[in-house]
Amino acid sequence: MEAKPWLKLYPESIPTTLDYEEKPVQTYLTEAARKYPDKVAVHFMGKEMTYRQVYESALRLSNYLISIGIKKGDRVAIMLPNSPQGVISYYGILYAGGIVVQTNPLYTERELEYQINDSRAKAIISLDILYPRISKVLKHTKLDHVIITAIKDYLPFPKNLLYPFIQKKQTGIVVQLKHEGNIHLFKKIMSVSQPEPHRIEFDFENDLALLQYTGGTTGHPKGVMLTHKNLIANATACDAWLYNAKKGEEKILGLLPFFHVYGMTTVLILAVMQGYKMILLPKFEVETTLKTIHKQRPTIFPGAPTIYIGLLNHPDLSKYDLTSIESCISGSAPLPIEVQQKFEEVTGGKLVEGYGLTESSPVTHANFIYGKERVKGSIGVPWPDTDAKIISAETGEEAAPNEIGEIVVKGPQVMKGYWNRPDDTAETLKDGWLYTGDMGYMDEEGYFYVVDRKKDMIIAGGFNIYPREVEDVLYEHPDIQELVVVGVPDAYRGETVKAFIVLKDGSNITEKELDEFARKNLAAYKVPKIYEFRKELPKTAVGKILRRVLVEEERKKQEETKILE
Structure with a gap:
């Protein structure tokens, strides 16, 4: 097969290979503060900080971390929503020579304890309302220090005075802590520490710049080791893909959480690298997001399909002006073509599907944003300096065009390995190739397609059924807002197809009508045998539907039924 046929598809404005500046991630903040000292770097609920202010705050934090014993290579956890403190903490840890451990604020005590112990983090930076959870795991970990901030610390007047009352009403949690012992207050650090740069060799x-934990759908989450090169390579490639974007001028919506690698690379690193303004939202609320877009006028909006779907289905969508949006790359889940088309109609911008995984920092493929139409169903083509191929499950060799196999990738964004897991690393990384666990194919032109996760494939009556194919068809029905298809145990077929569906408001479509629609568009063996209507589906913080949660629910139901019998 011709090597890298997709390179012929590249527009002239995208180089097929890139130059990467050999410097640590935090250097880009130093340079942004020099180039754009008075430009707004962060907007958060009405509060704005310039690049100079963010840079000096990150230096204050780094010096404080060094003063309490953080050395090069030590791990420091961040357990924060998107906020100015999250930006400052990320770069402050890197300036101190530390390795960032991004931690989901929604973690339970058990999940938090596992991640802190697995990473052997020495300190954690978190919110006051999360301290009760942290305090319960402290004695079971090697944490030496806890740095606490509050949302109100970076709110403008009078929001900073009102927020504690709102927080108490919403959560019932009131935390009063003093800056003493191993408890440190973020606000106090900013007042007592100096913004002096210091030199650490990298x-x-x-x-490593980052330990990014995978979702852990099977077994315990694994810490993905991402180097400074990995992260810079991916952000540099992202910039090359967005070749119409203007340095120092774009405004990027920071809705994807920074504790997810996609939000971290495409917002937290890319924005600083290019001098963009970050418009941060601590969580996804449809109306708040629409209001923010309407008022703040972001031009770049990385997201996930469920986010775009949520916005498009808001009853008052027409009241908001979304036409500032020019470029969006959707990731973390398949993007239905109908969602893309409607979003582009509403905004006048471009929305394309990309593909990647935590182990690749994360992006490896994307459709072209400018000049070319998205190829329906395709995740696009590999990014500059990224190689990809399909490995046949039957032969273990490279597959022919349009033959389904496992997608494997190679490139400068591919991880160093899994933290303290040499066996898992050896199983996933082979001769520099990352085995993704995703099944797909490449067409003759070089466009790639994902048919499903290897583990999600349904085998019903001997037939291989890929949930994504069924989902793509059902998404074409105008009454469906969200859905996910899973395989459930079946005494006769081994497995059968079940669809969990969220209908649009006002829809009263029946199971029979959906079944008729599916039968017109799918082979009989692929048609769902069971439909379950729900008000919502379980999701990750980035909006990815948790298929495994639904599979586990079904498994438990089966076990309970057997017990009753």
Whole structure:
């Protein structure tokens, strides 16, 4: 097969290979503060900070971390929503020579304890309302220090005075802590520490910047080791893909959480690298997001399909002006073509589907944003300096065009390995190739397609059924807002197809009508045998539907039925 046929598809404005500046991630903040000192770097609920202010705050934090014993290579956890403190903490840890451990604020005590112990983090930076949870795991970990901030610390007047009352009403949690012992207050650190730069030597190629934990759908989450080179390579490629974007001028909506690698690379790193304004939202609320877009006029909006779906289905969508949006890359889940088309109609911008995984920092493929139409159903083509191929499950060799196999990728964004898991690393990384666990194919032109996760494939009566194919068809029905298809145990077929569906408001479509629609568009063996209507589906913080949760629910139902019998 011709090597890298997709390169012929590249527009002239995208280089097929890129130059990567061999410097640590935090250097880009230093440079942004020099180039754009008075430009707004962060907007958060009415509060704005310039690049100079963010830079100096990150230096204050880094010096404080060093003063309490954080050394190069030590892990420091961040357990924060998107906020100015999240930006400052990320770069402050890197300036101190530390390795960032991004931690989901929604973690339970058990999940938090596992991640802190697995990473052997020495400190954690978190919110006051999360301290009760942290305090319960402290004695079971090696944490030496806890740094606490509050949302109100970075709110403008009078919101900073009102927010504690709102927070108490919403959560019932009131935390009063003093800056003493191993408890440190973020606000106090900013007043007592100096913004003096210091020199720490970095190995661009090998030094870790981040331990990013995978979702852990099977077994315990694994810490993905991402180097400074991995992250810079992916952000540089993202910039090359967005070649119409203007340095120092774009405004990027920071809705994807920074504790997810997609939000971290495409917002937290890319924005600083290019001098963009970050418009941060601590969580996805449809109306708040619409109001923010209407008022703040972001031009770039990385997101996930469920986010775009949520916005498009808001009853008052027409009241908001979304036409500032020019470029969006959707990730983390398949993007239905109907969602793309409607979103582009509403905004006048471009929305395309990309593909990646935590182990690749995360992006490896995307459709072209400018000049070319998205190829229906395709995740696009590999990014600059990224190689990809399909490995046949039957032969273990490279598959022919349009033959389904496992997608494997290679490139400068591919992880160093899994933290303290050499066996898992050896199983996933082979001769520099990352085995993704996703099944797909490449067409003759070089466009790639994902048919499903290897583990999600349904085998019913001997037939291989890929949930995504069924989902793509059902998404074409105008009454469906969200759905997910899973395989459930079946005494006769081994497995059968079940669809969990969220209908649009006002819809009263029946199971029979959906079944008729599916039968017109799918082979009989692929048609769902069971439909379950729900008000909502379980999701990750980034909006990815948790298929495994639904599979586990079904498994438990089956077990309970057997017990009753």
